[in-house]
Amino acid sequence: MTQELLRDRAATAFLVGLELPARQRGGWSAAESLDELERLVDTAGAAVVGRQVQTRPAPDVATYIGKGKAEEIELLRRHLEFDFVIFDDELTPVQQRNLERIIDCQVLDRTAVILDIFALRARTREAKLQVELAQLGYRLPRLTGKGIELSRQAGSAGTVFNRGPGETKLEVDRRRIRDRMAALRRELADIQAHRSRLRAERAASAIPVVALTGYTNAGKSTLHRALAGSDVLAEDRLFATLDATTRRVEPAEGEPYLLVDTVGFIHNLPHGLVAAFRSTLEEVTQADLLLHVVDAAHPKRAEQMQTVNQVLAELGAGEKPALVVYNKADLVEPAELEHLLTQTPGAVAVAAALGRNLDGLQAAIQRALQARREVLEAVIPYAKSAWLSWAHERGRVLAEEHREDGTYVKVELEKGLAGRLRAALGE
Known part of the structure; x- marks a missing residue:
């Protein structure tokens, strides 16, 4: 896709999901997962013009959805003229190449879309390095004669689903890409060492650290702004913030603490992305208290909480003291909210955007910190x-x-x- 095309009309995408046996989807149906993928695509800047769900007992090794279904999608492409086909799960390089031989447009997967959003949202040097490393790791096994321009940073290509290290007509061999990845890892290690020194200084000062964690778009950044008066970006988009942001909070009663906002988690988050952002997410593992922010109004809140708990366990923070904060309480019926609080002892309900019950949350934070x-x-x-x-x-x-x-x-x-x-x- 070229910048000229983007000036003519918005980039369009067709979504494809696979309905697998329930035990393989972790409580999410293919349609529900595609709803979330559509939000991701919208966040990246493209418009969804259609979707299809294929039911199979397992993904097809060669084409993920089967050759016949892929040919059906190619017929739809001729009619709808969409620019991308985006699959809800991570495709293997072989599956991606085979699909692009059948469907005459660019084939992407959930990982590529998330990486594109990350490239758009990255602001700090560390986040940009992490995004570039993750993108190169994703693209390395997918090289088919196209090279990657290593001299440009995130956003150089300027097109939807092509941010970060830009495409070039010159072939770049795998050795150069691996060398670039090694250089990125060394620079990130230096940044991580600096971050570790800052953590040590915080620990020496005895100021407790409270980290916001939760599903993306649960309202973590809005809550951060409400509690700390910070300038963290808060908007109704997935992955609205990517960089860890720390602010000191001086409550009216009780001890001060440092409040850290971190990147949100998401269903079907590729393990490679968790690994790439491990240094940033280590803020969660070093915190004295986790505020697990939950969108109380979301119909899949239980599944979202399970996703967050799984990622926290993967990071080694599964046993950290945690306080569940049901956000967006103003959008939930009182009886339902009362049931949620009864089912989650110690939880607090707030409406961060409206400033409701922040005093109650501050009191709960102080009680949790007092226990330490x-x-x-x-x-x-x-x-x-x-x-x-x-x-x-x-x-x-x-x-x-x-x-x-x-x-x-x-x-x-x-x-x-x-x-x-x-x-x-x-x-």
């Missing part, structure tokens, strides 16, 4: 008086009394810091 703290009573010898200043800086001193053998303190500290003080005093 303890009250310690100790006598700090005068010879170790530096630890008294340390206790004032790192904790909340509830009582203090000067005695003959030292200074008695009753101090509330994060449990790890309380352990440090005990060790320093030889207790």
Whole structure:
């Protein structure tokens, strides 16, 4: 597709899904999954002009949907003249090539669309590097004589479903692509090391970290703006934000904390993308508390919660303390909302866009953070008086009394810091 074509009319796409046995779809029907794919395509900037669902016990090894069904779609293409056929699952390179021999247009899959959105949304250097690495990893096994221009960054091609490292007429061999991927990994490792140092500094300051997690478009960024007064982009699009954003929150009551907004998860998220963004998603694994934001009004909220929990487990954060936040509560009937809260002990219902029950959420966050703290009573010898200043800086001193053998303190500290003080005093 060329930029001239885009100026003439919007890019159009035809969607294809496969209805597999229920056990293979994780609670999602093919039609429901295609609804989500249509939202992804819309986010990427193309218009959907039709869809088809093929029922099979398993994907066809050669063409995913079978040769006959592929030929039917080619007949539809001649009538509808769409620019892309987009499949709801990740295609193998062989399947993609075979389909393009039958259907006379570009064939893409869910992964390609998500990568395109990521390229559109990436703002920071780290996110752009991660997107480029993921795109090159996706394209490497799919090279069929076309090369990839390695000198341009994300967005250079300027067309829908072709952002990131742009296509060029020159052939680029696999060795050069692997060299570029190795260079990207080295640069990302440097960024990750810097991020680790920042985390260490945060840990030393004893300020707790609260990370927003959840399904894409559940309202995480809106909630981040409401709680932290941040300028994080919040709009009704999938993957509206891609970069992790951290802001300090000073609640009216209780201790301050750092609130981190991270990229949302999605049904059928390719494992390669989780791996590519692991360094960014590690913010979740390092947090003291997770706010699992759920779109209370979504008909597939249970499946979305399951998806998020699966990805968290994959990241090693499945056992992290978590607080479920049912967002968009204003769009749910009161009886249904009450049922949700009853079924999820400790959960909080809010309407972030309207600012409803944010005080209740702040109180719940403070209760959850309080569970990670303890009250310690100790006598700090005068010879170790530096630890008294340390206790004032790192904790909340509830009582203090000067005695003959030292200074008695009753101090509330994060449990790890309380352990440090005990060790320093030889207790």
